[in-house]
Amino acid sequence: MHEVVVLAVDEVVGYDLNIPPQLFGTARKNGERLYRVRVCGVDDRPVRVSAGYTAVLDHGPEVLAEADTVVIPGTRVAGPRRHGTLDGPLAAAIELIPADARIMSICTGAFVLGAAGLLDGRRATTHWAYAEEFRQLYPKVDLDENVLFVDDGDVLTSAGLAAGVDLCLHVLRSDHGSEVANVAARHCVVPPWRDGGQSQYIDRPLPADEGSTAATRDWALRRLGEPLDLAAMAAQARMSVRTFSRRFRAETGLSPRAWLIQQRIRHARHLLETTRLPVDQVAAESGLGTAASLRQHLNATIGVSPLAYRRTFSEGAPLP
Incomplete structure (x- = not known):
């Protein structure tokens, strides 16, 4: 132990x-x-x-x-x-x-x-x-x-x-x-993962007429496998790109693009751990595109390949 x-x-x-x-x-x-x-x-x-x-x-x-x-x-x-x-x-x-x-x-x-x-x-x-x-x-x-x-x-x-x-x-x-x-x-009744960094908690007054990006983040999380970009997220939030980007960073500590990549990598890791999906399908469903792209992002984030990650963390799922 x-x-x-x-x-x-x-x-x-x-x-x-x-x-x-x-x-x-x-x-x-x-x-x-x-x-x-x-x-x-x-x-x-x-x-x-x-x-x-x-x-x-x-x-x-x-x-x-x-x-x-x-x-x-x-x-x-x-x-x-x-x-x-x-x-x-x-x-x-x-x-x-x-x-x-x-x-x-x-x-x-x-x-x-x-x-x-x-x-x-x-x-x-x-x-x-x-x-x-x-x-x-x-x-x-x-x-x-x-x-x-x-x-x-x-x-x-x-x-x-x-x-x-x-x-x-x-x-x-x-x-x-x-x-x-x-x-x-x-x-423990806590979220398994919190988005962004502590910069979102630093006391920085924001204009009262700006809305939250939380609903858009939820919307994006349900569509990670779809082609999402900054313009689409800003449009969904009914904000200009500039306002959305500023508000998003204030709330999460990350740019919309960095946050989206983070969420896609996290979803890919979850799929590798809990499913038998081939690596290229994991890449597609997480929105990372190709197996090569997934491999690049995983190596940059945690230093291992998708197959090595699956061998370590999957619950007996056979390798594709």
């Missing part, structure tokens, strides 16, 4: 702290649990929670040495958040993490990874409201505050709060396929 250890650093954000045990603890395949989740502190003392209470944890930092995945939730602890430093107990706890473990952070947990030097030279994200503070403390990190999460292989970071749900579902999907992630999402 895959060992997940959640490291609660003092002044931990309680919302973030509960996400990994809930999502990974819910994950099942053929009725079997896929992860064991334990929560520990940097020592054996209770941990203060930023919401004004104290949590008594079941484990000390020694369980970090057994982890396959370590998750660090958001924290207000002064060293990483204000000074770019780790105190002795926190540094010692991080030293216990195996070299081959996957490391994840939620929200301001990225400050801890930054202070440990684990993000130097890497792309990462954190809550958009603290992006400038992060840049000043950790200039060696390629910070992108416009995305919900960043998967940089063995180190993954998420934006604020609920983006931790997006990151954990992404890891479930990467580890065990969409169906496992979807079942966990349904159990």
Whole structure:
């Protein structure tokens, strides 16, 4: 069983702290649990929670040495958040993490990874409201505050709060396929995937007379296999192309074209996982056109071919 250890650093954000045990603890395949989740502190003392209470944890930092995945939730602890430093107990706890473990952070947990030097030279994200503070403390990190999460292989970071749900579902999907992630999402009554990035949540006033593009996004999702373009989507929304593009990016953090490609790739992955359709038909039904186009997009997105993806994630579907 895959060992997940959640490291609660003092002044931990309680919302973030509960996400990994809930999502990974819910994950099942053929009725079997896929992860064991334990929560520990940097020592054996209770941990203060930023919401004004104290949590008594079941484990000390020694369980970090057994982890396959370590998750660090958001924290207000002064060293990483204000000074770019780790105190002795926190540094010692991080030293216990195996070299081959996957490391994840939620929200301001990225400050801890930054202070440990684990993000130097890497792309990462954190809550958009603290992006400038992060840049000043950790200039060696390629910070992108416009995305919900960043998967940089063995180190993954998420934006604020609920983006931790997006990151954990992404890891479930990467580890065990969409169906496992979807079942966990349904159990927790959350969407299995959110569109766009956190830039859509930054406070930017928009003209009151502009309508939402949500209905058009729903309309497009039902027609991914059809020839859709910016003009058609704008016409369906009854907006000019310019207004539609501006509103769409404000609501999703993506251009209409980038969003459409993202949705088509996601649908193609779902078809590869859950059907026996030939690859060229998967490409056609997802709106990516040809098998060659699908292959190019999958390689660019996740680094594998359609057949390799199907071998890894399909539920016993024979290859075409």
